[in-house]
Amino acid sequence: MATAPQKTRGIGQGLLQGLSVTLKTMLKPAVTVQYPHVKPDLPARTRGVIALLEENCTVCYKCSRECPDWCIYIDAHKETHEPAGGGRARSAKVLDRFAIDYALCMYCGICVEVCPFDALFWSPEFEYAEYDIDEMTHEKERLGEWTYTVLPPPALEEGAEAPEEQAS
Amino acid sequence: MIGQGLVGQESFIDGLTSNFWLALLIKTVLVLIFFLTVPLVVGYMEHKVLAHMQGRFGPMEAGRFHGWAQLVADGVKFVQKEDVVPSAADSTVFSLAPAVALIPYIITLVVLPIGADLYALDLDVGIFFVLAMSSIGVIGVLMAGWASANKFSLIGALRAAAQLIAYELPLVLAAAAVVMLAGTMSMVGIVEAQRDLWYVVPLFPMFIVFMISTLAELTRPPFDMPIADSEIIYGAYTEYTGLKFAFFLLSEYGGIVVMSGVAATLFLGGYLPLPGLSFVPGLFNSMGKIFALSFIIIWFRATYPRLREDQLQRFAWIGLVPLTLLWILGVGALKVWV
Numbered sequence: 145m146a147t148a149p150q151k152t153r154g155i156g157q158g159l160l161q162g163l164s165v166t167l168k169t170m171l172k173p174a175v176t177v178q179y180p181h182v183k184p185d186l187p188a189r190t191r192g193v194i195a196l197l198e199e200n201c202t203v204c205y206k207c208s209r210e211c212p213d214w215c216i217y218i219d220a221h222k223e224t225h226e227p228a229g230g231g232r233a234r235s236a237k238v239l240d241r242f243a244i245d246y247a248l249c250m251y252c253g254i255c256v257e258v259c260p261f262d263a264l265f266w267s268p269e270f271e272y273a274e275y276d277i278d279e280m281t282h283e284k285e286r287l288g289e290w291t292y293t294v295l296p297p298p299a300l301e302e303g304a305e306a307p308e309e310q311a312s
Numbered sequence: 313m314i315g316q317g318l319v320g321q322e323s324f325i326d327g328l329t330s331n332f333w334l335a336l337l338i339k340t341v342l343v344l345i346f347f348l349t350v351p352l353v354v355g356y357m358e359h360k361v362l363a364h365m366q367g368r369f370g371p372m373e374a375g376r377f378h379g380w381a382q383l384v385a386d387g388v389k390f391v392q393k394e395d396v397v398p399s400a401a402d403s404t405v406f407s408l409a410p411a412v413a414l415i416p417y418i419i420t421l422v423v424l425p426i427g428a429d430l431y432a433l434d435l436d437v438g439i440f441f442v443l444a445m446s447s448i449g450v451i452g453v454l455m456a457g458w459a460s461a462n463k464f465s466l467i468g469a470l471r472a473a474a475q476l477i478a479y480e481l482p483l484v485l486a487a488a489a490v491v492m493l494a495g496t497m498s499m500v501g502i503v504e505a506q507r508d509l510w511y512v513v514p515l516f517p518m519f520i521v522f523m524i525s526t527l528a529e530l531t532r533p534p535f536d537m538p539i540a541d542s543e544i545i546y547g548a549y550t551e552y553t554g555l556k557f558a559f560f561l562l563s564e565y566g567g568i569v570v571m572s573g574v575a576a577t578l579f580l581g582g583y584l585p586l587p588g589l590s591f592v593p594g595l596f597n598s599m600g601k602i603f604a605l606s607f608i609i610i611w612f613r614a615t616y617p618r619l620r621e622d623q624l625q626r627f628a629w630i631g632l633v634p635l636t637l638l639w640i641l642g643v644g645a646l647k648v649w650v
Contacts, residue, residue, distance in 0.1 A: 162615045166365040176369045 188295050192270035194249070194256060195290035196242055200263035203237035207255035207264060215248035216255060217241060217281070244287065246272065247280035265294040324429040339422075339432040346426075347418050350599075351565035352383045354606045358565075359383075361607065365614040386558075393554035398461055401551065405459035410552070410559035413452025416445045417566040424573045425500045426602075427583045427594035438499035439487050442574050443480075446529065449563060450476040453531075453538065456560070457548035468547020471621060472531055472538035478628035479528035479535075485636035486522040489515055489643045490578045503582035512579040518639055519579040521632050523608070526571040528624065530564065532609055534616035535624055572605035573598070580605075 177184050186192070208216040219241035224233045256264045267290040274280050300306070329335050356371075359382060363370030375381025397403045423438045425431035435441050450472055457469020491497050493515065494505035512519045528535040539547035549560050576582055580601045583594030619627070 159616070163611065166611060166615045169367055170361065170364040172367070174364060174369045175367045178369070178372060 186268055186270075188268065189266065190268040190270070191251060191253065191266045192268045193246070193266075193272060193290055194244060194251075194253075194287070195265045195267040195269075195294055196244075196284055196287035197263050197265065197291050198239060198242070198284055198288055200259075200261045201239055201242065202261055202263075203239050204260065206258050206260065210254050210258045212252060212254065213245075213248040213250055215245040217243040217245070239284070242284040242287065243281050245281040247277045265291060267291065267294050269293055323431055323434065324427070343418065343421050343432055347421055347566055347569075350569050350602070351562055354568055354603070355383050355561075355565045356380065357603070357606065358610045358613070361610045362614050365611070390554055390558035395555065396551075396553045398551050400461035402459040402461070405455050406551075407556070409452045409456035409459060410556045410563070411452070412455055413449050414559050414563040414566065416448040416452075417563055417570045420445045420570045420574075423499050424570065425503060425577065425582055426573070426598040428500075430583070430595060431500060434498055434500045437497050439491060439497050439502065439574075439578070442499070442570075443484055443487060446567070446571065446574075447476065447480055449567065450529075452563070453548045456552065460548070460551040462551055464544040464546075465548050465550050467544050468538045468540075468550070471544075472548060474621075475528055475531065475535065475538060475624060478625050479525040479632075482521050482628060482632035482636045483525035483529060485633070485640055486515075486518040486525065487578060489518045489636070489640050492640065492643050492647055499577050499582075503577055503584060506581040506584060510579065510581040510584070515579065515639070515643070517635065519575070521636055522575055522579065523605070524632065525628075526575060527609060527612060528628070530567045530571060530609075532564075532568070533613040534619050536618055537621050537624060540618055568606050568609055569602060572602045572609065575605055576601035 203218060203220040205218060208214070208218050218239070220237045220239050222235050223238050224235045226233050253266065256266055269290050272282065272286075323339075326335055328338070356379075359379070360370045371379025371382035373379055374385045397406055420442050422432040423435050423441055425434070453472045454469045457465040457467075457472070460466075490502060490511050493511060494502045496502060496505065527533075531538045537543075539549065544550075549557060552560060576598060581597075582601070583598040585592045585594075585597050
């Protein structure tokens with residue numbers, strides 16, 4: 145449109161064109177989404193919030209160490225158990241607390257990238273605003289609920305190598 | 313005789329009661345009710361039409377159904393606000409200004425016929441009275457601008473005055489063409505004279521001139537330099553808060569209704585039905601025309617950017633005034649020789 149040569153126009157033609165533009169816009173449906181009444185139509189992989197699948201977490205602390213804002217809080221204790229078949233006692237870390245302070249989080253997604261065991265996911269949920277900044281720290285129970293809306297990973301491209309866990 | 317139409321029927325209220333004072337009371341109340349409701353409807357229409365012309369919804373929450381109570385809520389809010397008078401302001405003039413801006417439009421409604429027998433008063437000098445009254449409003453704006461002791465207010469007020477002087481002339485001349493054709497100044501008489509042919513047909517350029525001048529006189533976009541918010545904050549209304557500011561807003565929307573009504577009366581046959589729809593009662597005809605013209609005024613606001621002050625003056629003096637004078641000459645010749 146911008147590159148088209150300017151045609152000479154009659155007096156008032158531009159004025160009428162302007163009127164027709166506003167009238168046509170009025171007759172078209174409005175683009176506004178009435179949010180609290182109508183949920184927005186977000187893409188399925190919207191990065192709304194970071195969700196935690198607790199079962200996958202090995203308490204490696206990678207996420208909390210890589211976090212640029214230091215907004216991930218992890219508490220854990222060590223449990224030792226004797227293997228049934230004998231041998232030296234094995235120790236395993238057990239997760240006590242996993243919380244993300246969304247008042248600090250800047251949604252960079254580094255924790256999701258760095259998690260070696262796919263315990264962290266992007267979830268499309270976004271309605272977790274609170275009235276107090278302290279309540280913006282969401283604990284692992286809440287983070288777990290958000291995993292329910294996480295989509296399965298996208299299908300591999302054709303001819304791609306299968307993931308190691310499945311290949312072996 | 314005042315109160316007695318020349319051509320039209322007797323006023324409906326005068327037919328109800330022969331008691332002058334009772335009729336006066338009923339008329340006053342009805343005019344006030346009209347003035348306090350119809351401008352609100354037009355204001356709501358502006359909210360919605362402007363919004364939809366910009367791809368939005370406009371108010372949707374107040375009153376639950378499509379925000380119908382938005383302006384009521386606004387009114388409640390304005391009443392609650394603090395009434396601030398600037399310390400340097402001339403407080404008497406400052407407080408009187410909204411009333412001076414508002415009342416002329418209420419008075420103008422008195423002679424506006426919205427049905428064959430629905431008018432408060434059918435003055436012999438009706439249109440003269442309307443034009444005289446609608447010009448008083450600008451004194452309120454001047455008072456507001458001067459008394460605010462604020463340079464932006466003063467600039468806005470002077471712009472409004474200059475604009476009114478420039479556009480009053482084409483407005484009056486356009487109305488004069490109608491009066492010449494109708495042979496009467498009575499508002500009812502002018503409507504009745506249009507039984508055969510609405511004056512918008514023979515006087516189409518005058519109708520356009522009248523609507524443009526109306527926009528300028530109401531300081532509506534694209535002629536809203538007196539309140540140009542990007543240049544002079546809000547012009548003469550900058551210092552106003554609360555109810556006083558609400559009165560100025562009401563006078564703007566009241567002005568739209570009144571001037572649309574006058575334009576409908578002069579050019580669109582007022583309460584006369586559309587061709588082929590003679591069963592529609594006069595009240596609906598006139599209200600439909602008022603709302604249609606108000607819609608056009610709002611439509612212009614959504615479409616056109618604000619002109620510059622010198623463009624506005626130039627347009628009036630070398631565009632509209634000669635055009636109207638020529639057309640009046642033509643109408644005069646038509647009256648004499650045809």
